[in-house]
Amino acid sequence: MGFGVDRRRPGQHFLSGFRGTAHRLYLTTGISMEMPVINACEVEECAYNTEGACHALAITVGDVRHAHCDTFFRTPAKGGDPLGIGQVGACKMAGCRHNSQFECHAPGISVGYVESAANCLTYSPA
Numbered sequence: 001m002g003f004g005v006d007r008r009r010p011g012q013h014f015l016s017g018f019r020g021t022a023h024r025l026y027l028t029t030g031i032s033m034e035m036p037v038i039n040a041c042e043v044e045e046c047a048y049n050t051e052g053a054c055h056a057l058a059i060t061v062g063d064v065r066h067a068h069c070d071t072f073f074r075t076p077a078k079g080g081d082p083l084g085i086g087q088v089g090a091c092k093m094a095g096c097r098h099n100s101q102f103e104c105h106a107p108g109i110s111v112g113y114v115e116s117a118a119n120c121l122t123y124s125p126a
């Protein structure tokens with residue numbers, strides 16, 4: 001289990017690390033919310049990826065036209081929370097049927113290569 005600050009809600013803290021779930025327990029407010037879990041990511045060259053799992057606390061997907069993982073980057077070191085499982089913090093793909101107000105409402109997503117770029121494989125045109 002990990003402990004951190006929600007990047008979208010500065011000042012609020014949460015417990016994470018429930019693999020396969022999307023729980024966020026806000027200690028300051030008692031309000032909980034869920035973000036979609038990244039069930040798998042095959043982009044092992046990404047700094048946040050170890051053994052096919054994403055460990056970024058909240059990724060951003062999309063640039064309006066393409067459902068790429070905007071959090072992807074290459075570096076020799078590995079990052080993220082090794083005990084946590086990645087989740088979708090925001091998504092700009094308004095044309096996806098899982099998207100509402102630039103937030104993803106899929107129960108979970110998968111990420112992999114599309115034309116050599118890291119993409120959300122769960123993207124589905126509305």
Ligand code: SF4
Nearest residue numbers: 041046049054069072
């Ligand atoms: S989902 Fe994105 S940030 Fe996470 S490991 Fe895959 S490419 Fe990297």
Ligand code: SF4
Nearest residue numbers: 091096099104120123
């Ligand atoms: S499933 Fe759709 S809304 Fe969710 S992250 Fe992927 S492209 Fe965005």
